[in-house]
Each structure stands twice: as C-alpha cells, then as structure tokens.
C-alpha cells in the first residue's frame with residue numbers, strides 16, 4: 106500500500122480569501138460555513154449551560170438573580186435547539202455528503218443553499234441582539250400568555266430570530282428533497298441509497314411540513330406583542346392552550362429533525378466498521394419515514410397536564426408509545442448488524458457505542474413520560490430535562506460528533522489524533538452520564554425544572570451533575586483542538602481511510618469542487634462489503 | 646453520456662446534465678415550497694376555524710361590518726391576474742417574447758390594483774377603530790341588538806347572545822386574524838410583484854424560449870397559489886353570515 110498524497114486540486118484550494126467563501130455556491134464550502142457558525146453557537150449555548158450548572162451547585166440562589174437565571178436557561182435552550190441542533194447534522198454533514206453520496210456535483214439549488222446560510226446568520230444576529238439587549242426569559246417554548254403579554258424581556262427579537270432561522274431550515278429541507286429526487290446518478294435507485302440519505306429525506310419532510318406551522322405561530326405571538334393583537338390573549342377570549350398545540354405540532358416533530366439525521370450517521374458508521382450490510386436495510390429506511398409520519402401525531406404528550414381532555418390524552422399517550430416502535434426497529438437492526446460483525450474501536454465507533462446506550466435510555470424514559478399516570482408526577486421535573494438531554498445530547502450530539510469524526514478525513518483530507526479522539530469520546534460518555542443521570546433521580550424525587558433554588562437534600566446529586574458537566578465540557582473542547590490541529594499537521598488520509606463502500610469514498614479527499622471527475626456509473630448496492638470489495642477498498 | 650457533443654443551452658447550470666433535469670428540479674422545488682406555504686397558512690386557518698366555532702356570533706357581527714364591494718372587486722381582479730399570468734406562461738412556451746412581456750405587465754398591474762384597494766380597506770379599518778388593541782371599538786356601534794339578531798344556536802339548542810362587553814373582546818380575535826391573514830397575503834403579493842418585475846425584465850431581454858421558461862412557469866405557480874389563498878380568505882372573512 107503506497108502512502109496517500111494530499112491532492113493539489115480540491116474544493117479547499119479552489120479559491121482563496123474571504124470572498125471566495127462568502128460567495129461560494131459549493132455545497133462543501135457552505136457545509137464548512139455552517140460548521141463554523143453552529144460551533145460558535147454551540148459554544149455560546151454552552152456558556153449559558155455553565156451558568157446554569159454553577160448556580161445549581163448550591164441550594165440557595167446565590168449566583169444570579171432569579172430573572173437572570175430564567176434568561177440563562179431560556180437562551181441556552183433557544184440557542185441549542187434552533188441554532189445548533191436543528192442545523193447540526195443536516196446543514197453540515199448532509200450538505201457536505203448528500204451530493205457525493207448520490208453521485209451529484211452539487212445540491213439542486215446551490216444559490217438557495219448559500220441563501221439558507223445567510224438566513225441562518227441573520228436569524229442568529231437577531232437572537233444575539235436579544236441577548237445583548239438584555240436577554241429573554243420565556244423558556245425556549247415561548248408559552249403564551251407569558252410570552253405574548255407578561256414578559257418584559259426581548260421576546261419579539263428572539264421570536265423573530267427563531268422565525269428567520271426556521272426559513273433556513275425549510276430551504277435546506279427543500280433542497281435535499283429535490284436533490285434526492287432529481288440529482289441521483291443514473292442507475293442509483295432509491296434502494297441503493299445509503300441510509301444516511303433516507304434519514305435526511307425523512308428529516309427534510311418534517312422540516313418542510315412542520316417548520317411553517319411554528320413560523321406562523323410565532324407570527325401570531327409577534328403580532329400580539331408588537332401590535333397589541335389578541336389571538337392567544339385570554340382576556341379577549343383567546344386560548345393559550347391553542348398556542349401550545351401549534352407550538353408542539355412543530356416542536357415534537359422538530360425533535361426528530363434533531364435525531365433522525367443522527368440515526369442516519371449511525372447506520373453509515375455501524376456498517377462500515379462491522380464490514381457488513383445493515384441488517385434489514387429497507388426496514389431501517391422505512392422506519393425513518395415512519396418516524397417522520399408518527400412524529401406529527403403525538404404532539405399533545407407535552408400537554409397532558411395543560412387541560413386537554415382525558416380522551417385526547419389517552420389517544421396521544423397511545424400514539425406516543427407507537428413512535429417507539431420504528432425507533433426500536435433501528436436499534437435492533439443495528440445490533441443485528443454488529444452481531445458477528447468485526448467490532449472495532451476507532452473514535453467514530455466509540456461515539457456509536459455511546460450513542461446506543463444513551464439513546465436507549467432516552468427512548469425508554471420517553472415511555473415513562475408518555476404514560477399518563479407517571480407523567481403527572483414527572484411533568485416539568487428534572488426527569489423531563491434528563492429525558493430529552495439523553496436523546497438530544499446523548500443521541501443527536503453523539504451522532505453528530507461520530508459523523509464529524511467519521512467524515513473528517515473526507516472533508517479535510519487529513520487524519521486527527523487517534524489517541525485524543527478516543528479520550529474525548531470516553532470523556533463525553535462519562536461526563537454525559539455523570540451530568541444527566543442524577544437528573545433522572547432528582548426529577549423522580551420531585552425537583553422541578555426552571556428554578557434556581559432547591560431544598561438542601563438535592564444538593565449531592567446536583568453537585569454530581571455540575572461536576573459531570575465540567576467533564577463533558579472538556580470532552581467537547583478537546584475535538585476543537587485536535588481537529589483544528591489536524592487541518593495543518595494531520596497525516597494525509599487518502600480517499601478511503603476506513604475502507605467504506607459509499608460513493609463519497611470513491612472520490613479524492615478533500616473532494617474536487619465538482620466532487621467527481623466523471624459521474625459514477627457502476628453504482629454498487631448499498632453497503633456492499635463482499636470480500637472482494639473490501640480488498641479493493643483497502644488498496645485505494 | 647448526456648449530449649456533451651451538442652452545444653449546451655446557455656441557461657443550463659453546470660451541476661445539471663440536461664435542461665429537462667434542471668426544469669424538473671425547479672418545478673419540484675416550487676411545489677415543495679408551496680407545500681410549505683400551505684402549512685404556513687394552514688396554521689392560521691386552523692386557528693380561525695376554532696375561534697369561529699367558539700365565537701360564531703362575534704365572527705358574524707365583525708364580518709358584517711366589513712364592506713363587501715372592495716373585497717368582491719379584489720376577488721375579480723385577482724382571478725383576472727391569474728388568467729394573464731397563465732397567458733404569459735403560455736406565450737413564453739411558444740416563443741412569443743412580446744406577448745410574454747405584455748401579459749406579465751398586465752399581471753403586475755392587476756396585482757397592484759389589488760394592493761391599492763387593500764390599502765383603502767385598511768385605512769377604513771383604522772378610521773373605524775377596527776384595529777385590535779387599546780383603541781379598538783366595536784360593541785358600542787354595532788350594539789348588542791344587532792348581534793342578538795344573528796344569535797347562533799349553541800350547544801343544547803339554547804340561543805345565546807353576546808353582551809357588548811364580550812363582543813368588544815372577541816371581535817378583536819376576528820380582526821387580529823383578519824389583519825394577520827390579509828397582511829401575510831398582501832406580503833406574498835408584494836413579493837410576487839417584485840419577482841414579476843424581475844421575470845418581466847428577463848423576458849424583455851429575450852432570456853426565455855420554448856426550451857427554457859421554467860422561471861416564468863414557477864412564478865406562475867406561485868402567483869396562482871397566492872390567488873387561491875385569497876379565494877379562501879374572501880368568504881372566510883367577508884361572508885360569514887351574509888345570507889339574510
């Protein structure tokens with residue numbers, strides 16, 4: 106095997122200077138723009154989390170005023186959900202990889218792709234403005250009438266920021282749908298697509314169908330604040346619970362915008378490292394679509410105690426249980442794929458193992474919450490906080506980081522430190538559990554969310570949680586260092602360092618601007634890991 | 646593989662292989678976008694439906710206070726503009742440059758007439774204090790008697806009537822929805838007119854021919870959609886209880 110050389114011509118070398126980046130229409134460069142901007146927001150959201158965890162190390166409210174604390178958890182939630190997690194996997198990895206995975210030169214609408222990034226940035230600026238102007242304290246859920254009438258903080262600016270960012274998400278989804286329908290290389294039919302692409306297709310459907318509903322809801326809240334209209338105002342006969350319905354009609358599916366693409370990442374990594382086709386390919390593919398569809402009919406499980414009728418609650422409880430089925434299908438199929446496959450312990454795979462454990466716990470605790478009786482006890486406690494962090498941080502971010510580590514050699518053309526990447530994966534896993542497992546217990550014992558004080562007997566678990574957060578933070582910071590370091594000093598990766606079968610590994614790393622010299626024609630089956638293919642892939 | 650031997654159409658973008666692939670992608674993209682729009686307005690329609698069920702009387706009274714003629718004229722104007730739009734698409738497909746431009750200009754004019762009439766209507770609402778908020782006035786002028794007339798049978802068949810207080814409060818919901826719905830619709834019209842200007846200019850420059858006219862087609866799809874939204878808005882807002 107000859108040592109790979111770093112290709113002289115690639116998308117990174119094609120154009121220099123800020124302008125070549127800010128005006129680029131290359132999906133790969135736009136992915137990098139997104140990577141940088143969402144990382145910045147991740148960092149900012151992280152700072153607010155640091156504030157929250159510091160305050161909660163002691164039972165007294167001694168660090169912040171209650172109002173300040175409210176702003177901290179609101180901004181943490183708003184930034185992490187709308188400006189980091191929703192764009193994370195699709196806008197970075199999806200953007201970079203979908204075209205090469207389907208043998209295309211670019212997404213269907215390169216200019217709209219760039220536009221989506223600018224829209225994201227403008228939405229971000231509104232939110233940053235709201236922070237500088239004094240913050241916002243409604244919680245990321247913007248419940249009325251507090252958000253529409255009572256709160257005296259910068260709700261309008263934040264809501265506008267979220268509204269605008271929503272359109273960036275819609276445009277990304279639209280671009281993916283059209284690309285997957287119309288830009289596949291000749292001979293690449295749907296059932297040869299990587300599951301990563303299927304997952305993004307399902308995600309895009311949610312983005313396109315769900316986001317406009319939250320957008321219009323925000324418009325109504327905005328009109329109420331800005332012009333004194335009264336759509337959710339109880340004093341004029343408006344119904345605040347209607348706001349919750351509309352909000353969760355988007356925001357429950359939105360949790361699948363965050364997790365589905367990560368599930369796609371997991372499929373790619375699992376099959377590559379176990380050198381096997383994903384067990385039950387079409388089940389996994391359709392389970393993504395099933396999740397997208399079911400995701401739209403369970404929203405009221407967030408409102409069991411908000412005054413909906415008991416019959417509605419029973420129906421939504423039942424439907425919420427059924428979402429667990431397609432999720433479980435995936436987990437079982439991955440396990441079956443790993444079974445008797447060749448196990449390995451590279452960093453991407455470590456993230457995947459971590460993901461399995463955390464996603465499983467997150468999903469199972471979702472069932473506790475979907476059960477009417479238990480939810481009355483657990484609603485609005487730290488149990489809910491732990492549940493969604495297990496899925497969104499434990500699941501989605503583990504998937505995202507696993508994906509970044511898996512495709513980094515493709516994106517940058519160089520390898521990162523194997524040692525440090527493993528250390529960081531382990532730190533993230535340990536830190537995460539230390540941070541959030543105690544929160545299940547706290548919630549079960551009755552500690553409510555969104556308060557800056559608590560009774561003394563909760564302190565031990567809270568201190569554990571804050572300590573864990575420090576470890577987790579370190580685990581997140583390490584990759585920034587060794588990944589950035591690798592850009593310049595990493596070993597040259599070669600086309601296909603993992604010996605993976607996907608089309609994106611056939612082209613050079615980093616790819617050419619047009620991805621391929623020739624449109625690929627001999628399209629393999631998805632995940633074709635026959636001994637012959639493995640041998641040849643290793644030679645590349 | 647795909648005709649590298651013959652010259653590319655100048656409008657073919659580098660990442661597409663053929664003109665038809667490019668066109669199909671564009672049109673599909675437009676349809677997906679319109680799907681988004683359906684859900685965007687759908688949120689409003691749901692909200693409208695619920696409140697109309699709860700406060701039918703207020704909706705009927707408020708709707709009756711709206712002058713019907715401008716809305717009717719606007720409906721005709723918009724349907725007319727959809728016709729001119731369709732004719733411009735047809736003209737662009739058949740290489741009739743002059744006709745394309747003319748029909749597009751006609752569409753712009755009709756769209757502007759619609760907006761002009763809308764401005765008149767909004768001004769009227771301001772004058773009558775029908776804009777929700779602190780200065781809103783409804784009950785005093787339209788009185789409880791007027792509403793009692795239209796009293797709708799409620800659950801259990803009882804006649805309920807709203808007192809002036811309640812009318813004053815709940816009609817604000819109607820007018821809030823009126824302004825949000827028609828306002829967003831007008832915003833879509835404005836965006837549409839801006840796009841029409843660009844398309845007209847491109848058509849004038851001779852950019853379109855029978856092989857490349859997707860932008861005109863897509864603008865048409867958008868325009869018809871905005872038109873259809875109005876076709877729903879008009880009866881919902883102007884005609885709640887006009888039958889007697």
Ligand code: HEM
Pocket residue numbers: 246360361363364406407425426428429432467468469470471472474475476480483484485489492493496497501
């Ligand atoms: C098996 C599937 C799942 C079920 C049955 C489920 C169930 C629930 C229920 C019933 C609640 C409401 C608890 C309450 O407020 O009392 C909840 C909250 C939440 N879940 Fe899940 N969940 C599932 C998966 C997910 C996934 C995949 C995500 C994210 C990727 C997620 C994110 C959230 C979030 C963010 C909240 C809290 C929102 C808030 O109030 O701030 N869940 N879940």
Ligand SMILES: [Cu+2]
Pocket residue numbers: 356357360403404406407
């Ligand atoms: Cu949910």
